Amino acid sequence: MWYFVAPKVVFGQDALSHLAELKGRSAFIVTDKNIVSLGFVDKVREQLSQAGIQTAVFDEIESDPSLQTVQKGVAVMNQYGPDLVVAVGGGSVMDAAKAMRVQYERPDIKPEEINPFISDLGLGAKCKLVCVTTTSGTGAEATFAIILTDTADQRKLSLINREVVPDIAIVDPELARVMPPQITADTGMDALTHAVEGYTCAWKNDFADGLCIKAIQIVFKYLSRAVKNGNDMEARERMHNAGCIGGIGFINALSSMAHAAGHSLGALFHVPHGRAVGMFLPYTIEYIGEAREELWAEIAYAIKLEVPEGKRAATVLAQAIRGLAREINQPLSIEQMGISLDSFNKAMEKLVDNVMSDGSLIVSARIPSVAESEKFFNYTYEGKSIDF
Ligand SMILES: [Fe+2]
Known part of the structure; x- marks a missing residue:
């Protein structure tokens, strides 16, 4: 028995106006200061006020949100007592909002205790969650995963439970228009990594496969256009869709080794999530190699990549991903991320520790030993293709 879970998705131009059709008394808007200064929160409030819904704003979400920030937000939310939570932002904002909503509805469960085995969170009785995404790729508007940072332990927490999925995802490309090229590139690589990992991990399934393949096709066709010209609204819209489609695809299968490695590096060196997982993706394809050769070929x-006679599809696909990354100025190695060899070596033990204990690694089609993990990180530091 398996489940396929997704929110109601409202997409395309003017999707934001769906907020004016919501029913509710008061909405707690979770966001960050940058989103406020872009005027997006005003737009959201305008739509909600048309529906007669009062609003309060919590704009203190930082990138890589911490447990502490979530707790602070919940304290404010408890005083306000909303029946709607509206997250407006990228993955960090939406993940923090998901965690805050759980604690608001279930004060007996701490955010760090959320796991797939809690069978009845009973969410939705007190409030509904609407996620308005301003970036194209994290898929957080449609997933039931929450990534938080435990600052005390320098560790990323991947918290998963099907009930955490937002009730509504709003995927309006107009909100992606002002995204700077670097964030477009980072989040776009995240979308690609979700889709490739969802299609090839151990828990892949018929329901997720089509979504993952579609997201991969869109990213390959439109990501570099969206990075090079933010006003290319066709590329913006398709990438905004791809982020959400890839999100629904991978969360109903799972992400795997590139995410495990990316979480590990990100927690230690504060590399943006999409940039980290996207850099690791081709290396993990090479590492997993034969175990998934048929799927790399698919x-x-x-x-439309040609796999020449005698060449492995894994190699061809890995090189194509590096080609795309190069086109949009993404780093191809840990060294290119500006991390010194000295600090990398000092972090090695923790890097390996983190990756081996990351939940995403369990579903990789090939799981490294501790020694292989260390070797894997050394190769990715130098930018050397995996040959073991
Ligand atoms: Fe991701």
Whole structure:
């Protein structure tokens, strides 16, 4: 028995106006200061006021949100007592909002205790969650995963429970228009990594496969256009869709080794999530290699890559991903991220520790030993293709 879970998705131009059709008394808007200064929160409040819904704003979400920030937000939310939570922002904002909503509805469960085995969170009785995404790729508007940072322990927490999925995802490309090229590139690589990992991990399934393949095709066709010209609204809209489609695809299968490695590096060196997982993706494809050769070939076929006689599809696909990354100025190695060899070596033990204990690694089609993990990180530092 398995489940396929997704929010109601409202997408395309003017999707934001769906907020004016919501029913409710008061909405707690979770966001960050940058989103406020872009005027998006005003737009959201305008729509909600048309529906007769009062609003309060909590704009203190930082990137890589911490447990402490979530707790602070919940304290404010408890005083306000909303029946709607509206997250407006990227992955960090939406993940923090998901965690805050759980604690608001279930004060007996701490955010760090959320796990797949809690069978009845009973969410929705006290409030509904609406996620308005301003970036194209995290898929957080449609997933039931929450990534928080435990600052005390320098560790990222991947918290998963099906009930955490937002009730409504709003995917309006107009909100992605002002995204700077770097964030477009980072989050776009996140979308690609979700889709490739969802399609090839151990828990892949028929329901998720089509979504993952579609997201991969869109990213390969439109990501570099969206990075190079933010006003290319066709590319913006398709990438905004791809982020959400890839999110629904991967969360109903799971992400795997590139995410495990990316979480590990990100927690220690504060590399943006999408940039980290996207950099690791081709290396993990090479590492997993034969265990998924048929699936790499299927992906290659879907994006019209030619696999020459005698060459492995894993190699061809990994190189194509590096080609795309190069086109949009993404780093191809840990060294290119500006991390010194000295600090990398000092962090190695923790890097390996983190990756081996990351939940995403369990579903990788090939799981490294501790020694292989260390070797893997050394290769990715130098930018050397995996050959073991
Ligand atoms: Fe991701």
